[in-house]
Amino acid sequence: MSQLLITGATGQLGSQIVSELTATYPVSQLSVLARSAEKGLTFSEKGITVKIGSYQDPSSLLEAMQGIDTLLLISSSDFNDRIGQHKNVIDAAKAAGVQHILYTGVTLKNIENSPLKPLIGDHFETEEYIKQSGLTYTFLRNSLYADVVPMFIGANVLETGVFFPAGEGKVAFATRNDLAKAIAKIVASSGHENKTYHLTGSQAHSFTEIASYLSELSGKEVPYISPSSADFENALKGFGLPEPIITMSVLFAAGMKNNDFEEVDGSLKTFIGQEPTSLKAFLKEAYQL
Incomplete structure (x- = not known):
């Protein structure tokens, strides 16, 4: 197997991918990128090489890429010039002689017609x-x-109901855990050069269905209200949420209403070797019902 470097390994998706990989991938050939030795301690304790660097520091990235054959670039969670951050990583990889790069983007029906283009168009620019x-x-x-x-509909949804402006738009939600399993399988195997995989749940769901599942699981009537974007935004402001969180929530709701995420693809099921976790099962666990 090739020398593999995973960026974003201290994040939620990255850490789960590393955890999955350690079951099959030789630890001696696995490296992760972390901002500091302290942040990478949980990996170094397992014998995984920790390379210090950040997306904003090209020289640290170039150093981290030395001796690396394959790079898994997990997209930055920092929206401040995210495309610039990604370019730094890609440029360093090319300069260091990396042979293959895997990138975690997003499945979207049509970025050009999406309300989310200002927020996530950089995924497609990166590709x-x-x-x-x-x-x-x-x-x-x-x-x-x-x-x-749960972030979009709240922890107290059983009492408040689902209040989210997604209309009847549907989303093929997939759990982070299932995605991590699939990505680990892809990273650890061959034959994926110059391919694009759409990793989605096996069924697309509306927020009406989410409210219905919560009603069924809890034994309570959980209504769904799809307010206007303006009313939703004002409600979030009333909660005192930071402006970037409000903007992100409003735009994602608009994207869902636009059916940007309704595509269903069988690749996730193929790679994990079983049906992906259903949304109903996820909600049952998330809300302890």
């Missing part, structure tokens, strides 16, 4: 930049995490 780099690539286009549903 294009990778293609232009001449490196062989694998694009891992993830559906929206089921894990974000």
Whole structure:
């Protein structure tokens, strides 16, 4: 197996991918990128090489890429010039002689017609930049995490009801855990050069269905209200949420209403070797019902 470096390994998706990989991938050939030795301590304690660097520091990235054959670039969670951060990583990989790059993007029906283009269009810019780099690539286009549903509808949804402006738009949610399993399988195997995989749940769901599942699981009537974007935004402001969180929530709701994430693809099921976790099962666990 090749020398593999995983960026974003201290994040939620990255750490789960590393955990999955350690069951099959030789630890001696596995490295992770962390901002400091302290942040990488849980990995170094397992014998995984920790390379110190950040997306904003090109020289640290170039040093971290030395001796690396394959790079898994997990997209930055910092929206401040995210495309610039990704370009730093790609440029360093090319300069250091990395042969193959895998990138975690997003499955979206049509970015050009999406309300989310200002927020996540950089995923597709990154893919294009990778293609232009001449490196062989694998694009891992993830559906929206089921894990974000509680963030959008709240911890007290059984009392308040579902209040979210997604209309009847549907989303093929996938759990972060299932995505991590699939990505680990892809990373640890061959034959994925210059391919794009759409990793989605097996069924698309509306927020009407989410409310119905919660009603069924809890034994309570959980209504769904789809307010206007303006009313939703004002409600979030009333909660005192930070402006970036409000903007992100409003835009994602608009994207869901636009059916940007309704695509269902069988690749996730194929790679994990079983049906992906259903949204109903996820909600049951998330809300301890």
